[in-house]
Amino acid sequence: MTALPQLSPATLDAYLSASATTLQTVCSSPECLLAVDPSRQNLELWTPDDGTFPDLGRFARVGVTQTERDGGTWNVLTVPAKDLRYEAYGLLVAIIEAMRGGASFAAGTNAALTNLRALLMSRPRLSEAQQVGLVGELLAVRSLLGSSGPHDVLHWWLGPLAEQHDLALPGYDAEVKTTLSERRRHTISGTGQLTPTPGRPLWLVSVQLTRGMDGASLPGLVHDVRRLVHRDHRFEDHLERLGWHDEDADLYETAYVQRTAPTAYLVDTRFPAVTADRLHAVVPRDDLVDLLTYRVDVTDLDADEPGGPLTSFFFEGTPS
Structure with missing residues:
Protein backbone atom coordinates (compact mmCIF):
# COMPACT_ATOMS: atom_id res chain seq x y z
CA MET A 1 0.00 0.00 0.00
CA THR A 2 1.52 3.31 -1.10
CA ALA A 3 1.94 6.15 1.36
CA LEU A 4 -0.92 8.62 1.58
CA PRO A 5 0.06 12.04 0.14
CA GLN A 6 -0.18 14.68 2.85
CA LEU A 7 -0.41 18.45 2.94
CA SER A 8 2.56 20.37 4.28
CA PRO A 9 1.94 22.77 7.21
CA ALA A 10 2.46 25.72 4.84
CA THR A 11 -0.11 24.39 2.36
CA LEU A 12 -2.62 23.71 5.12
CA ASP A 13 -2.12 27.26 6.43
CA ALA A 14 -2.69 28.60 2.92
CA TYR A 15 -5.96 26.67 2.53
CA LEU A 16 -7.19 27.88 5.92
CA SER A 17 -6.37 31.46 4.93
CA ALA A 18 -8.05 31.27 1.51
CA SER A 19 -11.24 33.08 0.55
CA ALA A 20 -13.27 29.99 -0.32
CA THR A 21 -13.74 26.39 0.76
CA THR A 22 -11.59 23.83 -1.03
CA LEU A 23 -12.57 20.20 -1.66
CA SER A 29 -10.09 3.40 -2.15
CA PRO A 30 -11.99 3.98 0.00
CA GLU A 31 -13.11 7.26 -1.50
CA CYS A 32 -12.21 10.12 0.85
CA LEU A 33 -12.40 13.86 0.26
CA LEU A 34 -10.90 16.64 2.36
CA ALA A 35 -12.80 19.93 2.66
CA VAL A 36 -11.09 22.99 4.17
CA ASP A 37 -13.51 25.70 5.25
CA PRO A 38 -11.56 28.91 6.07
CA SER A 39 -14.67 30.91 7.04
CA ARG A 40 -15.46 28.52 9.89
CA GLN A 41 -11.88 27.30 10.36
CA ASN A 42 -13.07 23.70 10.01
CA LEU A 43 -11.67 20.60 8.34
CA GLU A 44 -14.08 17.99 6.96
CA LEU A 45 -13.64 14.37 5.90
CA VAL A 64 -20.81 13.86 11.83
CA THR A 65 -23.58 14.72 9.38
CA GLN A 66 -24.81 13.08 6.21
CA THR A 67 -25.28 14.62 2.78
CA GLU A 68 -26.21 13.50 -0.72
CA ARG A 69 -23.45 13.46 -3.33
CA ASP A 70 -23.12 11.72 -6.71
CA GLY A 71 -26.39 9.87 -6.16
CA GLY A 72 -25.37 8.39 -2.79
CA THR A 73 -25.22 9.20 0.91
CA TRP A 74 -21.94 10.47 2.31
CA ASN A 75 -20.73 10.89 5.89
CA VAL A 76 -19.13 14.26 6.69
CA LEU A 77 -16.92 14.40 9.78
CA THR A 78 -16.27 17.99 10.89
CA GLU A 87 -3.76 18.03 15.12
CA ALA A 88 -7.12 18.26 13.33
CA TYR A 89 -5.52 17.42 9.99
CA GLY A 90 -3.52 14.58 11.56
CA LEU A 91 -6.74 13.18 13.00
CA LEU A 92 -8.38 13.02 9.56
CA VAL A 93 -5.28 11.44 8.03
CA ALA A 94 -5.27 8.79 10.79
CA ILE A 95 -8.91 7.98 10.07
CA ILE A 96 -8.26 7.65 6.35
CA GLU A 97 -5.22 5.43 6.98
CA ALA A 98 -7.31 3.19 9.23
CA MET A 99 -10.00 2.91 6.57
CA ARG A 100 -7.37 2.09 3.93
CA GLY A 101 -6.31 -0.73 6.21
CA GLY A 102 -9.84 -2.16 6.25
CA ALA A 103 -11.46 -0.41 9.22
CA SER A 104 -15.01 0.90 8.94
CA PHE A 105 -15.67 4.63 9.11
CA ALA A 106 -16.88 4.29 12.71
CA ALA A 107 -14.02 2.07 13.87
CA GLY A 108 -11.39 4.24 12.23
CA THR A 109 -12.87 7.42 13.67
CA ASN A 110 -13.27 6.02 17.19
CA ALA A 111 -9.70 4.69 17.26
CA ALA A 112 -8.18 7.92 15.93
CA LEU A 113 -10.11 10.09 18.40
CA THR A 114 -9.08 7.88 21.31
CA ASN A 115 -5.43 8.02 20.27
CA LEU A 116 -5.53 11.80 19.79
CA ARG A 117 -7.16 12.30 23.17
CA ALA A 118 -4.47 10.20 24.86
CA LEU A 119 -1.75 12.08 22.99
CA LEU A 120 -3.04 15.52 23.96
CA MET A 121 -3.53 14.47 27.57
CA SER A 122 0.07 13.27 27.78
CA ARG A 123 1.54 16.27 25.95
CA PRO A 124 0.21 19.56 27.34
CA ARG A 125 0.26 22.23 24.65
CA LEU A 126 0.43 25.98 25.02
CA SER A 127 -2.78 27.63 23.87
CA GLU A 128 -2.61 29.83 20.79
CA ALA A 129 -2.81 32.93 23.01
CA GLN A 130 0.11 31.66 25.10
CA GLN A 131 2.11 30.84 21.97
CA VAL A 132 1.52 34.27 20.45
CA GLY A 133 2.35 35.99 23.73
CA LEU A 134 5.61 34.07 24.04
CA VAL A 135 6.52 34.85 20.42
CA GLY A 136 6.06 38.57 21.14
CA GLU A 137 8.24 38.45 24.25
CA LEU A 138 10.96 36.45 22.49
CA LEU A 139 10.98 38.94 19.60
CA ALA A 140 11.53 41.76 22.09
CA VAL A 141 14.22 39.80 23.94
CA ARG A 142 15.98 38.92 20.68
CA SER A 143 15.96 42.59 19.69
CA LEU A 144 17.42 43.61 23.05
CA LEU A 145 20.21 41.07 22.60
CA GLY A 146 21.22 42.91 19.44
CA SER A 147 22.44 45.86 21.48
CA SER A 148 22.84 44.59 25.06
CA GLY A 149 24.59 41.68 26.70
CA PRO A 150 22.85 38.45 27.73
CA HIS A 151 23.42 39.07 31.43
CA PRO A 160 8.45 34.37 33.16
CA LEU A 161 9.03 35.07 36.86
CA ALA A 162 5.37 36.13 37.26
CA GLU A 163 6.46 39.63 38.14
CA GLN A 164 4.09 42.55 37.63
CA HIS A 165 5.54 43.56 34.24
CA ASP A 166 7.39 41.74 31.45
CA LEU A 167 10.48 43.94 31.20
CA ALA A 168 12.18 46.08 33.83
CA LEU A 169 14.48 48.16 31.65
CA PRO A 170 16.78 51.00 32.68
CA GLY A 171 14.45 53.95 33.32
CA TYR A 172 11.06 52.29 32.71
CA ASP A 173 9.00 49.10 32.72
CA ALA A 174 7.35 47.54 29.67
CA GLU A 175 4.39 45.20 29.26
CA VAL A 176 4.64 43.36 25.92
CA LYS A 177 1.27 42.54 24.38
CA THR A 178 0.89 40.58 21.15
CA THR A 179 -2.13 40.16 18.89
CA LEU A 180 -3.05 38.42 15.63
CA SER A 181 -5.89 40.85 14.94
CA GLU A 182 -5.83 43.61 12.34
CA ARG A 183 -6.33 46.16 15.11
CA ARG A 184 -4.05 46.58 18.10
CA ARG A 185 -6.51 44.93 20.45
CA HIS A 186 -4.91 43.36 23.53
CA THR A 187 -6.18 41.32 26.47
CA ILE A 188 -5.24 42.59 29.92
CA SER A 189 -5.34 40.31 32.95
CA GLY A 190 -6.13 41.78 36.34
CA THR A 191 -5.82 45.27 37.73
CA GLY A 192 -2.09 45.03 38.32
CA GLN A 193 -0.84 44.34 34.80
CA LEU A 194 -1.14 47.98 33.74
CA THR A 195 -0.46 49.54 37.15
CA PRO A 196 2.88 51.38 37.06
CA THR A 197 5.45 50.58 39.72
CA PRO A 198 5.83 53.68 41.94
CA GLY A 199 8.51 55.95 40.54
CA ARG A 200 8.84 54.09 37.22
CA PRO A 201 7.05 54.88 33.94
CA LEU A 202 5.16 51.97 32.38
CA TRP A 203 4.83 51.43 28.62
CA LEU A 204 2.53 49.03 26.81
CA VAL A 205 4.44 47.59 23.85
CA SER A 206 2.07 46.44 21.10
CA VAL A 207 3.19 43.68 18.72
CA GLN A 208 1.04 42.70 15.74
CA LEU A 209 1.64 39.33 14.12
CA THR A 210 0.12 37.39 11.27
CA ARG A 211 0.72 33.83 10.13
CA GLY A 212 3.16 33.60 7.26
CA MET A 213 5.31 30.92 5.65
CA ASP A 214 8.40 33.14 5.70
CA GLY A 215 8.05 34.07 9.36
CA ALA A 216 9.55 32.85 12.60
CA SER A 217 8.17 29.83 14.42
CA LEU A 218 8.17 29.50 18.18
CA PRO A 219 10.84 26.74 18.09
CA GLY A 220 12.92 28.91 15.77
CA LEU A 221 12.78 31.87 18.13
CA VAL A 222 13.67 29.68 21.09
CA HIS A 223 16.69 28.45 19.13
CA ASP A 224 17.74 32.00 18.16
CA VAL A 225 17.54 33.41 21.67
CA ARG A 226 19.15 30.32 23.22
CA ARG A 227 22.13 30.78 20.90
CA LEU A 228 22.41 34.50 21.67
CA VAL A 229 22.39 33.95 25.44
CA HIS A 230 24.86 31.06 25.13
CA ARG A 231 22.38 28.63 26.71
CA ASP A 232 22.33 30.60 29.98
CA HIS A 233 20.50 28.56 32.63
CA ARG A 234 18.25 31.54 33.42
CA PHE A 235 16.81 31.40 29.91
CA GLU A 236 16.15 27.67 30.28
CA ASP A 237 14.44 28.36 33.62
CA HIS A 238 12.31 31.05 32.00
CA LEU A 239 11.19 28.67 29.25
CA GLU A 240 10.26 25.98 31.75
CA ARG A 241 8.15 28.41 33.78
CA LEU A 242 6.34 29.46 30.61
CA GLY A 243 5.46 25.85 29.76
CA TRP A 244 7.95 25.33 26.93
CA HIS A 245 9.51 21.87 26.49
CA ASP A 246 11.94 21.10 23.66
CA GLU A 247 10.47 17.64 23.14
CA ASP A 248 7.14 19.25 22.18
CA ALA A 249 8.63 21.54 19.51
CA ASP A 250 6.85 19.59 16.77
CA LEU A 251 3.53 20.81 18.17
CA TYR A 252 4.38 24.40 17.26
CA GLU A 253 4.85 24.58 13.49
CA THR A 254 3.05 27.88 12.85
CA ALA A 255 5.29 30.64 11.54
CA TYR A 256 4.58 34.30 12.28
CA VAL A 257 5.62 37.54 10.63
CA GLN A 258 5.21 41.00 12.07
CA ARG A 259 2.16 42.64 10.49
CA THR A 260 3.51 46.08 11.38
CA ALA A 261 6.37 47.55 13.35
CA PRO A 262 5.85 47.39 17.13
CA THR A 263 4.54 50.50 18.85
CA ALA A 264 4.56 51.76 22.44
CA TYR A 265 2.08 53.69 24.58
CA LEU A 266 2.78 55.40 27.87
CA VAL A 267 0.40 54.08 30.53
CA ASP A 268 -0.41 57.37 32.24
CA THR A 269 -3.58 59.03 33.58
CA ARG A 270 -4.99 59.25 30.03
CA PHE A 271 -4.48 55.60 29.19
CA PRO A 272 -7.59 53.35 29.38
CA ALA A 273 -6.26 50.99 32.05
CA VAL A 274 -8.36 49.36 34.74
CA THR A 275 -6.30 49.64 37.92
CA ALA A 276 -7.13 48.85 41.53
CA ASP A 277 -7.43 52.55 42.41
CA ARG A 278 -9.75 53.28 39.47
CA LEU A 279 -11.87 50.23 40.22
CA HIS A 280 -12.13 51.18 43.87
CA ALA A 281 -13.31 54.66 42.90
CA VAL A 282 -16.36 53.45 40.93
CA VAL A 283 -17.24 49.89 42.02
CA PRO A 284 -18.88 49.19 45.39
CA ARG A 285 -17.23 46.36 47.30
CA ASP A 286 -14.54 46.10 44.66
CA ASP A 287 -12.78 43.63 46.95
CA LEU A 288 -15.32 41.06 45.73
CA VAL A 289 -14.29 41.47 42.08
CA ASP A 290 -12.08 38.58 41.05
CA LEU A 291 -10.40 37.30 37.85
CA LEU A 292 -10.85 40.56 35.97
CA THR A 293 -9.90 40.34 32.28
CA TYR A 294 -10.56 43.02 29.67
CA ARG A 295 -9.43 44.09 26.21
CA VAL A 296 -8.05 47.45 25.24
CA ASP A 297 -7.77 48.68 21.64
CA VAL A 298 -4.83 51.09 21.29
CA THR A 299 -5.00 51.38 17.50
CA ASP A 300 -6.19 54.97 17.52
CA LEU A 301 -4.03 56.17 20.42
CA ASP A 302 -0.90 58.23 19.79
CA ALA A 303 2.18 56.02 19.98
CA ASP A 304 5.56 57.20 21.22
CA GLU A 305 9.01 55.76 21.83
CA PRO A 306 10.24 55.08 25.35
CA GLY A 307 13.90 55.19 24.34
CA GLY A 308 16.63 53.12 25.94
CA PRO A 309 17.72 49.65 24.88
CA LEU A 310 14.33 48.78 23.36
CA THR A 311 14.48 51.56 20.74
CA SER A 312 15.58 49.39 17.81
CA PHE A 313 12.64 47.03 18.39
CA PHE A 314 10.21 49.69 17.16
CA PHE A 315 11.80 49.71 13.72
CA GLU A 316 11.50 45.95 13.22
CA GLY A 317 8.67 44.59 11.11
CA THR A 318 8.32 47.88 9.22
CA PRO A 319 7.04 47.12 5.69
CA SER A 320 9.74 47.71 3.08
Whole structure:
Protein backbone atom coordinates (compact mmCIF):
# COMPACT_ATOMS: atom_id res chain seq x y z
CA MET A 1 0.00 0.00 0.00
CA THR A 2 1.52 3.31 -1.10
CA ALA A 3 1.94 6.15 1.36
CA LEU A 4 -0.92 8.62 1.58
CA PRO A 5 0.06 12.04 0.14
CA GLN A 6 -0.18 14.68 2.85
CA LEU A 7 -0.41 18.45 2.94
CA SER A 8 2.56 20.37 4.28
CA PRO A 9 1.94 22.77 7.21
CA ALA A 10 2.46 25.72 4.84
CA THR A 11 -0.11 24.39 2.36
CA LEU A 12 -2.62 23.71 5.12
CA ASP A 13 -2.12 27.26 6.43
CA ALA A 14 -2.69 28.60 2.92
CA TYR A 15 -5.96 26.67 2.53
CA LEU A 16 -7.19 27.88 5.92
CA SER A 17 -6.37 31.46 4.93
CA ALA A 18 -8.05 31.27 1.51
CA SER A 19 -11.24 33.08 0.55
CA ALA A 20 -13.27 29.99 -0.32
CA THR A 21 -13.74 26.39 0.76
CA THR A 22 -11.59 23.83 -1.03
CA LEU A 23 -12.57 20.20 -1.66
CA GLN A 24 -10.03 17.67 -2.88
CA THR A 25 -9.70 13.92 -3.25
CA VAL A 26 -7.32 12.42 -0.71
CA CYS A 27 -7.88 8.73 -1.32
CA SER A 28 -9.73 6.75 -3.98
CA SER A 29 -10.09 3.40 -2.15
CA PRO A 30 -11.99 3.98 0.00
CA GLU A 31 -13.11 7.26 -1.50
CA CYS A 32 -12.21 10.12 0.85
CA LEU A 33 -12.40 13.86 0.26
CA LEU A 34 -10.90 16.64 2.36
CA ALA A 35 -12.80 19.93 2.66
CA VAL A 36 -11.09 22.99 4.17
CA ASP A 37 -13.51 25.70 5.25
CA PRO A 38 -11.56 28.91 6.07
CA SER A 39 -14.67 30.91 7.04
CA ARG A 40 -15.46 28.52 9.89
CA GLN A 41 -11.88 27.30 10.36
CA ASN A 42 -13.07 23.70 10.01
CA LEU A 43 -11.67 20.60 8.34
CA GLU A 44 -14.08 17.99 6.96
CA LEU A 45 -13.64 14.37 5.90
CA TRP A 46 -16.16 13.25 3.28
CA THR A 47 -16.59 9.53 2.61
CA PRO A 48 -19.46 7.38 1.29
CA ASP A 49 -21.73 6.02 4.02
CA ASP A 50 -20.76 2.44 4.93
CA GLY A 51 -23.60 1.96 7.42
CA THR A 52 -21.48 2.62 10.52
CA PHE A 53 -21.53 5.66 12.79
CA PRO A 54 -18.81 6.68 15.29
CA ASP A 55 -19.39 7.35 18.99
CA LEU A 56 -18.75 11.08 19.47
CA GLY A 57 -20.35 11.51 22.88
CA ARG A 58 -17.07 12.56 24.54
CA PHE A 59 -16.11 14.99 21.78
CA ALA A 60 -18.50 17.94 21.83
CA ARG A 61 -16.72 19.89 19.07
CA VAL A 62 -16.47 16.99 16.60
CA GLY A 63 -19.58 16.14 14.59
CA VAL A 64 -20.81 13.86 11.83
CA THR A 65 -23.58 14.72 9.38
CA GLN A 66 -24.81 13.08 6.21
CA THR A 67 -25.28 14.62 2.78
CA GLU A 68 -26.21 13.50 -0.72
CA ARG A 69 -23.45 13.46 -3.33
CA ASP A 70 -23.12 11.72 -6.71
CA GLY A 71 -26.39 9.87 -6.16
CA GLY A 72 -25.37 8.39 -2.79
CA THR A 73 -25.22 9.20 0.91
CA TRP A 74 -21.94 10.47 2.31
CA ASN A 75 -20.73 10.89 5.89
CA VAL A 76 -19.13 14.26 6.69
CA LEU A 77 -16.92 14.40 9.78
CA THR A 78 -16.27 17.99 10.89
CA VAL A 79 -13.31 18.91 13.12
CA PRO A 80 -12.56 22.48 14.33
CA ALA A 81 -9.10 23.59 13.29
CA LYS A 82 -8.84 27.15 14.62
CA ASP A 83 -6.39 26.44 17.45
CA LEU A 84 -5.32 22.88 16.59
CA ARG A 85 -5.09 22.86 12.82
CA TYR A 86 -2.26 20.35 12.54
CA GLU A 87 -3.76 18.03 15.12
CA ALA A 88 -7.12 18.26 13.33
CA TYR A 89 -5.52 17.42 9.99
CA GLY A 90 -3.52 14.58 11.56
CA LEU A 91 -6.74 13.18 13.00
CA LEU A 92 -8.38 13.02 9.56
CA VAL A 93 -5.28 11.44 8.03
CA ALA A 94 -5.27 8.79 10.79
CA ILE A 95 -8.91 7.98 10.07
CA ILE A 96 -8.26 7.65 6.35
CA GLU A 97 -5.22 5.43 6.98
CA ALA A 98 -7.31 3.19 9.23
CA MET A 99 -10.00 2.91 6.57
CA ARG A 100 -7.37 2.09 3.93
CA GLY A 101 -6.31 -0.73 6.21
CA GLY A 102 -9.84 -2.16 6.25
CA ALA A 103 -11.46 -0.41 9.22
CA SER A 104 -15.01 0.90 8.94
CA PHE A 105 -15.67 4.63 9.11
CA ALA A 106 -16.88 4.29 12.71
CA ALA A 107 -14.02 2.07 13.87
CA GLY A 108 -11.39 4.24 12.23
CA THR A 109 -12.87 7.42 13.67
CA ASN A 110 -13.27 6.02 17.19
CA ALA A 111 -9.70 4.69 17.26
CA ALA A 112 -8.18 7.92 15.93
CA LEU A 113 -10.11 10.09 18.40
CA THR A 114 -9.08 7.88 21.31
CA ASN A 115 -5.43 8.02 20.27
CA LEU A 116 -5.53 11.80 19.79
CA ARG A 117 -7.16 12.30 23.17
CA ALA A 118 -4.47 10.20 24.86
CA LEU A 119 -1.75 12.08 22.99
CA LEU A 120 -3.04 15.52 23.96
CA MET A 121 -3.53 14.47 27.57
CA SER A 122 0.07 13.27 27.78
CA ARG A 123 1.54 16.27 25.95
CA PRO A 124 0.21 19.56 27.34
CA ARG A 125 0.26 22.23 24.65
CA LEU A 126 0.43 25.98 25.02
CA SER A 127 -2.78 27.63 23.87
CA GLU A 128 -2.61 29.83 20.79
CA ALA A 129 -2.81 32.93 23.01
CA GLN A 130 0.11 31.66 25.10
CA GLN A 131 2.11 30.84 21.97
CA VAL A 132 1.52 34.27 20.45
CA GLY A 133 2.35 35.99 23.73
CA LEU A 134 5.61 34.07 24.04
CA VAL A 135 6.52 34.85 20.42
CA GLY A 136 6.06 38.57 21.14
CA GLU A 137 8.24 38.45 24.25
CA LEU A 138 10.96 36.45 22.49
CA LEU A 139 10.98 38.94 19.60
CA ALA A 140 11.53 41.76 22.09
CA VAL A 141 14.22 39.80 23.94
CA ARG A 142 15.98 38.92 20.68
CA SER A 143 15.96 42.59 19.69
CA LEU A 144 17.42 43.61 23.05
CA LEU A 145 20.21 41.07 22.60
CA GLY A 146 21.22 42.91 19.44
CA SER A 147 22.44 45.86 21.48
CA SER A 148 22.84 44.59 25.06
CA GLY A 149 24.59 41.68 26.70
CA PRO A 150 22.85 38.45 27.73
CA HIS A 151 23.42 39.07 31.43
CA ASP A 152 21.58 42.41 31.34
CA VAL A 153 18.77 41.24 29.04
CA LEU A 154 17.96 38.15 31.12
CA HIS A 155 18.03 40.36 34.21
CA TRP A 156 15.51 42.74 32.59
CA TRP A 157 13.15 39.99 31.37
CA LEU A 158 10.83 39.40 34.30
CA GLY A 159 7.69 38.07 32.58
CA PRO A 160 8.45 34.37 33.16
CA LEU A 161 9.03 35.07 36.86
CA ALA A 162 5.37 36.13 37.26
CA GLU A 163 6.46 39.63 38.14
CA GLN A 164 4.09 42.55 37.63
CA HIS A 165 5.54 43.56 34.24
CA ASP A 166 7.39 41.74 31.45
CA LEU A 167 10.48 43.94 31.20
CA ALA A 168 12.18 46.08 33.83
CA LEU A 169 14.48 48.16 31.65
CA PRO A 170 16.78 51.00 32.68
CA GLY A 171 14.45 53.95 33.32
CA TYR A 172 11.06 52.29 32.71
CA ASP A 173 9.00 49.10 32.72
CA ALA A 174 7.35 47.54 29.67
CA GLU A 175 4.39 45.20 29.26
CA VAL A 176 4.64 43.36 25.92
CA LYS A 177 1.27 42.54 24.38
CA THR A 178 0.89 40.58 21.15
CA THR A 179 -2.13 40.16 18.89
CA LEU A 180 -3.05 38.42 15.63
CA SER A 181 -5.89 40.85 14.94
CA GLU A 182 -5.83 43.61 12.34
CA ARG A 183 -6.33 46.16 15.11
CA ARG A 184 -4.05 46.58 18.10
CA ARG A 185 -6.51 44.93 20.45
CA HIS A 186 -4.91 43.36 23.53
CA THR A 187 -6.18 41.32 26.47
CA ILE A 188 -5.24 42.59 29.92
CA SER A 189 -5.34 40.31 32.95
CA GLY A 190 -6.13 41.78 36.34
CA THR A 191 -5.82 45.27 37.73
CA GLY A 192 -2.09 45.03 38.32
CA GLN A 193 -0.84 44.34 34.80
CA LEU A 194 -1.14 47.98 33.74
CA THR A 195 -0.46 49.54 37.15
CA PRO A 196 2.88 51.38 37.06
CA THR A 197 5.45 50.58 39.72
CA PRO A 198 5.83 53.68 41.94
CA GLY A 199 8.51 55.95 40.54
CA ARG A 200 8.84 54.09 37.22
CA PRO A 201 7.05 54.88 33.94
CA LEU A 202 5.16 51.97 32.38
CA TRP A 203 4.83 51.43 28.62
CA LEU A 204 2.53 49.03 26.81
CA VAL A 205 4.44 47.59 23.85
CA SER A 206 2.07 46.44 21.10
CA VAL A 207 3.19 43.68 18.72
CA GLN A 208 1.04 42.70 15.74
CA LEU A 209 1.64 39.33 14.12
CA THR A 210 0.12 37.39 11.27
CA ARG A 211 0.72 33.83 10.13
CA GLY A 212 3.16 33.60 7.26
CA MET A 213 5.31 30.92 5.65
CA ASP A 214 8.40 33.14 5.70
CA GLY A 215 8.05 34.07 9.36
CA ALA A 216 9.55 32.85 12.60
CA SER A 217 8.17 29.83 14.42
CA LEU A 218 8.17 29.50 18.18
CA PRO A 219 10.84 26.74 18.09
CA GLY A 220 12.92 28.91 15.77
CA LEU A 221 12.78 31.87 18.13
CA VAL A 222 13.67 29.68 21.09
CA HIS A 223 16.69 28.45 19.13
CA ASP A 224 17.74 32.00 18.16
CA VAL A 225 17.54 33.41 21.67
CA ARG A 226 19.15 30.32 23.22
CA ARG A 227 22.13 30.78 20.90
CA LEU A 228 22.41 34.50 21.67
CA VAL A 229 22.39 33.95 25.44
CA HIS A 230 24.86 31.06 25.13
CA ARG A 231 22.38 28.63 26.71
CA ASP A 232 22.33 30.60 29.98
CA HIS A 233 20.50 28.56 32.63
CA ARG A 234 18.25 31.54 33.42
CA PHE A 235 16.81 31.40 29.91
CA GLU A 236 16.15 27.67 30.28
CA ASP A 237 14.44 28.36 33.62
CA HIS A 238 12.31 31.05 32.00
CA LEU A 239 11.19 28.67 29.25
CA GLU A 240 10.26 25.98 31.75
CA ARG A 241 8.15 28.41 33.78
CA LEU A 242 6.34 29.46 30.61
CA GLY A 243 5.46 25.85 29.76
CA TRP A 244 7.95 25.33 26.93
CA HIS A 245 9.51 21.87 26.49
CA ASP A 246 11.94 21.10 23.66
CA GLU A 247 10.47 17.64 23.14
CA ASP A 248 7.14 19.25 22.18
CA ALA A 249 8.63 21.54 19.51
CA ASP A 250 6.85 19.59 16.77
CA LEU A 251 3.53 20.81 18.17
CA TYR A 252 4.38 24.40 17.26
CA GLU A 253 4.85 24.58 13.49
CA THR A 254 3.05 27.88 12.85
CA ALA A 255 5.29 30.64 11.54
CA TYR A 256 4.58 34.30 12.28
CA VAL A 257 5.62 37.54 10.63
CA GLN A 258 5.21 41.00 12.07
CA ARG A 259 2.16 42.64 10.49
CA THR A 260 3.51 46.08 11.38
CA ALA A 261 6.37 47.55 13.35
CA PRO A 262 5.85 47.39 17.13
CA THR A 263 4.54 50.50 18.85
CA ALA A 264 4.56 51.76 22.44
CA TYR A 265 2.08 53.69 24.58
CA LEU A 266 2.78 55.40 27.87
CA VAL A 267 0.40 54.08 30.53
CA ASP A 268 -0.41 57.37 32.24
CA THR A 269 -3.58 59.03 33.58
CA ARG A 270 -4.99 59.25 30.03
CA PHE A 271 -4.48 55.60 29.19
CA PRO A 272 -7.59 53.35 29.38
CA ALA A 273 -6.26 50.99 32.05
CA VAL A 274 -8.36 49.36 34.74
CA THR A 275 -6.30 49.64 37.92
CA ALA A 276 -7.13 48.85 41.53
CA ASP A 277 -7.43 52.55 42.41
CA ARG A 278 -9.75 53.28 39.47
CA LEU A 279 -11.87 50.23 40.22
CA HIS A 280 -12.13 51.18 43.87
CA ALA A 281 -13.31 54.66 42.90
CA VAL A 282 -16.36 53.45 40.93
CA VAL A 283 -17.24 49.89 42.02
CA PRO A 284 -18.88 49.19 45.39
CA ARG A 285 -17.23 46.36 47.30
CA ASP A 286 -14.54 46.10 44.66
CA ASP A 287 -12.78 43.63 46.95
CA LEU A 288 -15.32 41.06 45.73
CA VAL A 289 -14.29 41.47 42.08
CA ASP A 290 -12.08 38.58 41.05
CA LEU A 291 -10.40 37.30 37.85
CA LEU A 292 -10.85 40.56 35.97
CA THR A 293 -9.90 40.34 32.28
CA TYR A 294 -10.56 43.02 29.67
CA ARG A 295 -9.43 44.09 26.21
CA VAL A 296 -8.05 47.45 25.24
CA ASP A 297 -7.77 48.68 21.64
CA VAL A 298 -4.83 51.09 21.29
CA THR A 299 -5.00 51.38 17.50
CA ASP A 300 -6.19 54.97 17.52
CA LEU A 301 -4.03 56.17 20.42
CA ASP A 302 -0.90 58.23 19.79
CA ALA A 303 2.18 56.02 19.98
CA ASP A 304 5.56 57.20 21.22
CA GLU A 305 9.01 55.76 21.83
CA PRO A 306 10.24 55.08 25.35
CA GLY A 307 13.90 55.19 24.34
CA GLY A 308 16.63 53.12 25.94
CA PRO A 309 17.72 49.65 24.88
CA LEU A 310 14.33 48.78 23.36
CA THR A 311 14.48 51.56 20.74
CA SER A 312 15.58 49.39 17.81
CA PHE A 313 12.64 47.03 18.39
CA PHE A 314 10.21 49.69 17.16
CA PHE A 315 11.80 49.71 13.72
CA GLU A 316 11.50 45.95 13.22
CA GLY A 317 8.67 44.59 11.11
CA THR A 318 8.32 47.88 9.22
CA PRO A 319 7.04 47.12 5.69
CA SER A 320 9.74 47.71 3.08
